[in-house]
Amino acid sequence: MxxxxxxxxxxxxxxxxxxxxxxxxxxxxxxxxxxxxxxxxxxxxxxxxxxxxxxxxxxxxxxxxxxxxxxxxxxxxxxxxxxxxxxxxxxxxxxxxxxxxxxxxxxxxxxxxxxxxxxxxxxxxxxxxxxxxxxxxxxxxxxxYIGERRTPAKKLKDIEESQLQGYFNSAMIEYGKMVEKAKLIHADMSEYNVLCYRKRSYIIDMGQAVSYKHPKAKEFFTRDMVNMKSFAKRNELTLDEIVLPKFPGDTNE
Ligand SMILES: Nc1ncnc2c1ncn2[C@@H]1O[C@H](COP(=O)(O)OP(=O)(O)OP(=O)(O)O)[C@@H](O)[C@H]1O
Ligand SMILES: [Mg+2]
Structure with a gap:
């Protein structure tokens, strides 16, 4: 005991x-x-x-x-x-x-x-x-565990300006793989659920993530993208360097 x-x-x-x-x-x-x-x-x-x-x-x-x-x-x-x-x-x-x-x-x-x-x-x-x-x-x-021994990795929302674009791009690339390859929609994707560690972004908090076959999957995907785009906008980040993720099966969005 x-x-x-x-x-x-x-x-x-x-x-x-x-x-x-x-x-x-x-x-x-x-x-x-x-x-x-x-x-x-x-x-x-x-x-x-x-x-x-x-x-x-x-x-x-x-x-x-x-x-x-x-x-x-x-x-x-x-x-x-x-x-x-x-x-x-x-x-x-x-x-x-x-x-x-x-x-x-x-x-x-x-x-x-x-x-x-x-x-x-x-x-x-x-x-x-x-x-x-x-x-x-x-x-x-x-x-x-992601982070240094005494300090867990920071969330995307807490990253300083000079490193933000890099971590944001990395998060979007991982999100793209999640949607297009694993065919899962996170459904709570935001700057709160991305951990940033040694130049790489990690997506966390997946209880609510659903298969792309869930009837609301597309709606969740759109919401995730709105969250991430609005974070980019608020922080004057550019989306230029990223190929934006597409919902499985969609070709032109
Ligand atoms: N693998 C991990 N390594 C380091 N820190 C982590 C890890 N997983 C979670 N955390 C930390 O714990 C926090 C809460 O985890 P998570 O988002 O999965 O739970 P939650 O129930 O959704 O909490 P919240 O409502 O705060 O989002 C994260 O924001 C992050 O700071
Ligand atoms: Mg969370």
Whole structure:
């Protein structure tokens, strides 16, 4: 049970000022027993020594850096308490890959986690630059960590002007591969879901990404492109050097 107490220590430790990471809608960091058991299982399986530090606490997930045997690993825990059932279902129903999964209120979050994992795997298969997925157990995903030891990679939105065009181009190239080769539409593509590290952009946060066969795939694609183009415009970036991605099957757009 050592791992649990290590987690508890992290949470109790003031030096991380954990409260800064707790969103307004979160009462505090409480894991139910099942989540703790899953964390414990994964820690054993991946020989994880300790939780290094929390990276982010959003409405829907908690993200930690944990220390594996050789390299940094990210543990993303989907919260069960703030689950927006209908919202999530919109991105699962209609995706042929997940058509036959049983989706009760209790297990929908597991489908969501598996979907993010499957999307990451699919992207890797087509060499889209995304974190490497390592494991998924119920509502927890392990994936490779992107960043320096003490500081996670910056998001595209936080990149300084002189490096922005390069990282933006890189993000659009990866997005293009995702759409045209992996045939997945991210559906939440923006400057918030791109990590920038050593001149390369990585696309993250794929729970909502859908197959291009999803009935709303085209709509999601258009929205992604509007987000990215408007980011470019706001920052006076040019789209000249990039071949803009096309929706699978479309020739002239
Ligand atoms: N593999 C990774 N390596 C380093 N940092 C990561 C990684 N994955 C996620 N992060 C960090 O954690 C944050 C939240 O992750 P993600 O976007 O996947 O979750 P989310 O639930 O959508 O959170 P949010 O609502 O804040 O977008 C990211 O913005 C990023 O800063
Ligand atoms: Mg995100």
């Amino acid at each position: 050592e791992d649990r107490s290590a987690l508890k220590q992290l949470i109790d430790r003031d030096e991380f000022n954990f409260n800064d990471f707790i969103g307004e809608k979160t009462e505090g960091l409480v894991f139910d027993k099942r989540t703790l058991d899953n964390i414990y299982t994964l820690f054993k399986q991946f020989n994880i020594k300790y939780v290094d530090y929390p990276i982010s606490s959003g409405k829907e997930s908690l993200v930690f850096k944990v220390e594996g045997a050789k390299k940094g690993i990210v543990m993303k825990i989907f919260k069960t308490s703030t689950l927006r059932f209908q919202h999530i279902n919109d991105y699962i129903d209609g995706d042929p890959r997940f058509a036959n999964q049983r989706k009760s209120r209790g297990t929908l979050i597991y489908v969501w986690a598996r979907k993010e994992y499957a999307n990451l795997l699919e992207c890797r298969k087509f060499r889209v630059r995304v974190p490497e997925p390592l494991a998924v157990v119920n509502n927890i995903i392990l994936m490779s």
